[in-house]
Amino acid sequence: xxxxxxxxxxxxxxxxxxxxxxxxxxxxxxxxxxxxxxxxxxxxxxxxxxxxxxxxxxxxxxxxxxxxxxxxxxxxxxxxxxxxxxxxxxxxxxxxxxxxxxxxxxxxxxxxxxxxxxxxxxxxxxxxxxxxxxxxxxxxxxxxxxxxxxxxxxxxxxxxxxxxxxxxxxxxxxxxxxxxxxxxxxxxxxxxxxxxxxxxxxxxxxxxxxxxxxxxxxxxxxxxxxxxxxxxxxxxxxxxxxxxxxxxxxxxxxxxxxxxxxxxxxxxxxxxxxxxxxxxxxxxxxxxxxxxxxxxxxxxxxxxxxxxxxxxxxxxxxxxxxxxxxxxxxxxxxxxxxxxxxxxxxxxxxxxxxxxxxxxxxxxxxxxxxxxxxxxxxxxxxxxxxxxxxxxxxxxxxxxxxxxxxxxxxxxxxxxxxxxxxxxxxxxxxxxxxxxxxxxxxxxxxxxxxxxxxxxxxxxxxxxxxxxxxxxxxxxxxxxxxxxxxxxxxxxxxxxxxxxxxxxxxxxxxxxxxxxxxxxxxxxxxxxxxxxxxxxxxxxxxxxxxxxxxxxxxxxxxxxxxxxxxxxxxxxxxxxxxxxxxxxxxxxxxxxxxxxxxxxxxxxxxxxxxxxxxxxxxxxxxxxxxxxxxxxxxxxxxxxxxxxxxxxxxxxxxxxxxxxxxxxxxxxxxxxxxxxxxxxxxxxxxxxxxxxxxxxxxxxxxxxxxxxxxxxxxxxxxxxxxxxxxxxxxxxxxxxxxxxxxxxxxxxxxxxxxxxxxxxxxxxxxxxxxxxxxxxxxxxxxxxxxxxxxxxxxxxxxxxxxxxxxxxxxxxxxxxxxxxxxxxxxxxxxxxxxxxxxx
Numbered sequence: 149x150x151x152x153x154x155x156x157x158x159x160x161x162x163x164x165x166x167x168x169x170x171x172x173x174x175x176x177x178x179x180x181x182x183x184x185x186x187x188x189x190x191x192x193x194x195x196x197x198x199x200x201x202x203x204x205x206x207x208x209x210x211x212x213x214x215x216x217x218x219x220x221x222x223x224x225x226x227x228x229x230x231x232x233x234x235x236x237x238x239x240x241x242x243x244x245x246x247x248x249x250x251x252x253x254x255x256x257x258x259x260x261x262x263x264x265x266x267x268x269x270x271x272x273x274x275x276x277x278x279x280x281x282x283x284x285x286x287x288x289x290x291x292x293x294x295x296x297x298x299x300x301x302x303x304x305x306x307x308x309x310x311x312x313x314x315x316x317x318x319x320x321x322x323x324x325x326x327x328x329x330x331x332x333x334x335x336x337x338x339x340x341x342x343x344x345x346x347x348x349x350x351x352x353x354x355x356x357x358x359x360x361x362x363x364x365x366x367x368x369x370x371x372x373x374x375x376x377x378x379x380x381x382x383x384x385x386x387x388x389x390x391x392x393x394x395x396x397x398x399x400x401x402x403x404x405x406x407x408x409x410x411x412x413x414x415x416x417x418x419x420x421x422x423x424x425x426x427x428x429x430x431x432x433x434x435x436x437x438x439x440x441x442x443x444x445x446x447x448x449x450x451x452x453x454x455x456x457x458x459x460x461x462x463x464x465x466x467x468x469x470x471x472x473x474x475x476x477x478x479x480x481x482x483x484x485x486x487x488x489x490x491x492x493x494x495x496x497x498x499x500x501x502x503x504x505x506x507x508x509x510x511x512x513x514x515x516x517x518x519x520x521x522x523x524x525x526x527x528x529x530x531x532x533x534x535x536x537x538x539x540x541x542x543x544x545x546x547x548x549x550x551x552x553x554x555x556x557x558x559x560x561x562x563x564x565x566x567x568x569x570x571x572x573x574x575x576x577x578x579x580x581x582x583x584x585x586x587x588x589x590x591x592x593x594x595x596x597x598x599x600x601x602x603x604x605x606x607x608x609x610x611x612x613x614x615x616x617x618x619x620x621x622x623x624x625x626x627x628x629x630x631x632x633x634x635x636x637x638x639x640x641x642x643x644x645x646x647x648x649x650x651x652x653x654x655x656x657x658x659x660x661x662x663x664x665x666x667x668x669x670x671x672x673x674x675x676x677x678x679x680x681x682x683x684x685x686x687x688x689x690x691x692x693x694x695x696x697x698x699x700x701x702x703x704x705x706x707x708x709x710x711x712x713x714x715x716x717x718x719x720x721x722x723x724x725x726x727x728x729x730x731x732x733x734x735x736x737x738x739x740x741x742x743x744x745x746x747x748x749x750x751x752x753x754x755x756x757x758x759x760x761x762x763x764x765x766x767x768x769x770x771x772x773x774x775x776x777x778x779x780x781x782x783x784x785x786x787x788x789x790x791x792x793x794x795x796x797x798x799x800x801x802x803x804x805x806x807x808x809x810x811x812x813x814x815x816x817x818x819x820x821x822x823x824x825x826x827x828x829x830x831x832x833x834x835x836x837x838x839x840x841x842x843x844x845x846x847x848x849x850x851x852x853x854x855x856x857x858x859x860x861x862x863x864x865x866x867x868x869x870x871x872x873x874x875x876x877x878x879x880x881x882x883x884x885x886x887x888x889x890x891x892x893x894x895x896x897x898x899x900x901x902x903x904x905x906x907x908x909x910x911x912x913x914x915x916x917x918x919x920x921x922x923x924x925x926x927x928x929x930x931x932x933x934x935x936x937x938x939x940x941x942x943x944x945x946x947x948x949x950x951x952x953x954x955x956x957x958x959x960x961x962x963x964x965x966x967x968x969x970x971x972x973x974x975x976x977x978x979x980x981x982x983x984x985x986x987x
Contacts, residue, residue, distance in 0.1 A: 248295070342376075564626060609635065
C-alpha cells in the first residue's frame with residue numbers, strides 16, 4: 149500500500165510539472181494574431197467582397213466593380229468552384245513608409261492572386277500564391293503571405309482573388325515583419341509538437357505491435373498516420389513532411405484521406421471494444437461499414453472536392469453515431485478500460501465543434517480557435533494511447549489471473565497453490581495441506597448433461613467454501629480475501645485447502661470431519677450425485693526445507709491411500725503411505741502381463757473417420773476391482789516401476805498396431821503416455837529402439853504423449869530425447885495442453901508433431917466465452933507451427949460443431965466411444981468399416 153501511494157505521489161508531481169509547462173507555453177503563444185495592424189491607430193482598413201460565380205472577372209474589372217462592405221454583410225463562404233474577390237482598402241497615417249506582411253490562413257487554397265494597387269489604379273505589386281504554385285519558398289507554401297510596403301500618408305488597395313475546390317474561407321491578418329516572425333515561430337512550435345508527439349506514439353505502438361502482434365496497435369498507427377497526413381495538409385506543414393510530388397497527389401484527394409481517417413477510427417473502436425470476441429454479428433456489420441467507407445474513399449478520388457465533401461459529412465455523422473452506440477454498449481458491460489477511450493471522444497467532438505463554429509463565423513477567428521482542433525486531436529490520441537495502455541494492463545492482469553486460476557470455476561489452480569505453499573514455507577510456517585478428491589465421476593458422467601455436471605461442481609464448491617469460511621483455522625490460498633480464495637482446484641475432481649498448525653493428527657481429522665460430513669450430506673440429498681463420494685488426504689508441514697511439489701506429492705499419496713483403502717480422511721504416513729499389499733499385487737500383475745490396454749478412438753473431424761486411438765492403462769485388482777489409472781501411475785512412480793510400466797505399455801501398443809495392420813488398418817495411429825521419469829531414464833531411447841526392432845511397424849503410427857509438466861525438468865536432456873525420437877520418425881504430442889508449464893519457446897524449439905488440448909478447456913465450450921477464445925487461439929497457433937490438434941473430452945454435438953468452426957482436426961471423447969478393451973475396440977472398428985459410413 150505504501151509503494152502504491154509513493155508511486156501515486158510521483159505521478160501527481162510529474163503531471164503537475166507537465167501541466168505547468170503547458171500553461172506557460174499557452175500563455176506565450178495564445179494569440180499572436182493580436183499583434184496584427186488591425187489593432188494599430190496608424191492604419192485604417194476597410195474590407196469588401198465580391199462573388200465571381202462565372203470565374204471570368206479580371207483585375208481590371210475590379211476597379212469599378214460593385215463590392216459589398218464587410219460591415220454590411222459577412223463574406224458568404226461556400227464549398228463551391230466560384231471565385232471570391234476581396235478588397236482591402238489600406239491607409240497609412242504615419243509619417244514613415246511601413247513594411248507589412250499580409251497572411252492568408254488557409255493552406256488548402258488552390259490558387260490565390262494578390263495585387264497591390266495605388267489610389268490611381270496603378271498596379272504596384274502582384275503575386276501568385278496557393279499550394280499549386282511550386283515556385284514558392286517552403287515558408288510561403290506552408291504559410292501563405294504577401295510582403296508589401298505602404299508609403300507614408302498614402303492609401304493603397306489590396307485585391308485578392310481566391311479560387312479553390314474546397315473550403316474557401318480565408319482569415320487574413322496584416323503584420324509588421326517582427327510580429328509576423330513571432331506568429332511563424334508560434335505556428336512552428338505547435339506543428340513541431342504535433343508531429344513529434346504523433347511520431348513518438350506511432351513508434352512506441354509499433355514496438356508494442358512487433359512484440360504482441362495484436363492488430364489493434366497496427367490500426368492505431370494507421371489512424372495516427374492518417375490524422376498526421378490530414379492535419380498537415382489542412383494546416384500547411386505537409387510541405388515540411390512530404391515531397392512536392394506527394395503533396396500534388398494528396399491535396400486534391402483530401403476527402404479520401406478524411407475517409408481513411410474515419411475508417412481507421414471505426415476499425416480502432418471495433419478492435420478496442422473486442423467486438424469480434426463479444427458479438428460476431430456486430431463485428432461483421434462494422435467490417436462491412438469499414439469496407440464501405442474505404443470504397444467511398446476510392447470513389448471520392450474521381451469526384452471534385454465540392455462534390456464529395458457533402459457525402460463525407462453525412463458519412464462522418466453516421467459513423468460517429470455508430471461509434472457512440474458501440475461505446476455506450478461497451479460502457480454498459482462495465483469494461484473498465486473502455487472509459488478512457490470514451491473520454492477520448494470528448495476533445496475530438498469539442499475540437500470539431502469549435503472548428504465548425506469558426507468556419508461559420510459563430511465564434512471569431514483567433515490563433516487559438518484556428519489551432520484548437522489540432523490541440524484537441526493531440527489530446528484525443530493521447531487519451532487513446534492511455535486507453536490502450538490501460539487495456540494492455542488489464543489484459544495482463546487477466547492473463548495472470550487465467551494462469552493462476554481454474555478457467556471453469558475461477559478458483560486458484562495448481563500453480564496458485566504451489567505459490568501459496570512456497571510463500572508459507574519461506575515464512576517458516578507450520579501448516580497442513582489437504583486434498584479433497586471426489587470419486588465416482590467416471591461412472592456417473594455418461595448419465596449427466598454438461599449443465600448437470602456443472603451444477604454438482606458448483607454445489608460442491610459452495611459447500612467447501614461455506615465450511616472453510618466458518619472457521620479461521622482454514623487458511624487463505626491467495627492474498628486477496630475474496631470469496632472462494634480458500635479453495636484451489638488442482639484437477640478435475642481434486643480440490644485443495646490449507647489448515648493452520650495442529651500438532652496431533654487426530655485433531656486435524658476432527659477439524660476436517662464436519663467438512664467431509666457436509667459434502668456427504670450434499671451428495672446424499674442430490675439424485676444426480678448419489679454415486680459420488682469424497683475422500684480427504686492431508687500432510688502436516690513442519691519443515692521449511694521442503695518444497696511445494698514434494699508436499700503436494702505426499703498429500704496425493706495420502707489421498708490415494710484413502711481411495712484404495714476406502715477411508716474418508718487419511719493422513720500421510722512416512723512409514724506406511726502406500727498399501728504394501730496393493731503395491732505387491734501391482735508389481736506381480738506387471739510381471740505376469742495381467743495389465744490391460746483400453747483404446748478410445750480419435751476421430752478426424754474433416755472426414756469424420758477414425759484417425760487412431762489413445763491407449764489407456766487399466767488394471768483390475770482381484771479384490772478391489774479396477775484401480776484408477778492415476779493411482780497406478782503414482783504407485784509405479786513411488787515403487788520405482790514407472791520405467792518398466794511405460795515399456796510394457798509401449799510394447800503392448802506395438803502389438804496392437806501390428807494387429808491393426810494385419811486387419812487392414814494401415815494408417816491407424818496409437819498414442820501412449822510417457823512420464824518425466826521416462827524422459828529422465830538414460831536408457832529410454834535404447835529400450836524403445838529394441839521394442840521397435842521386435843515389432844517392425846511404421847514408426848509414425850506410434851505417438852508418444854508428454855504432459856506439460858515434463859517441460860520443467862532437465863530441458864537440455866529433454867531436447868536430446870526429443871531429437872532422438874524425431875530421428876526415429878516417432879510422433880510426439882503435448883498432452884493436456886494449457887494446464888502445465890509449456891511455452892511458445894518450447895513449441896518452437898522442440899520437434900513436436902501434435903498438440904492435445906486439455907478437457908478442461910473443451911467441456912462447456914459452448915457456454916464459456918473465455919474457453920472458446922483460448923481454444924481458438926491455441927488452434928490458430930498450432931496451425932502456424934504445423935502441429936496437429938487433438939481435443940479431448942468431447943461429449944456433445946454442439947462442442948463438435950464449435951471445434952469444426954475453429955479448425956480443430958482430431959477429437960476424442962465419450963460422444964464417440966468410451967475406452968474399451970482392444971478386442972471390443974476392434975469389433976467397434978469393424979462395424980464402422982463394414983457399414984462404410986463415417987463415425
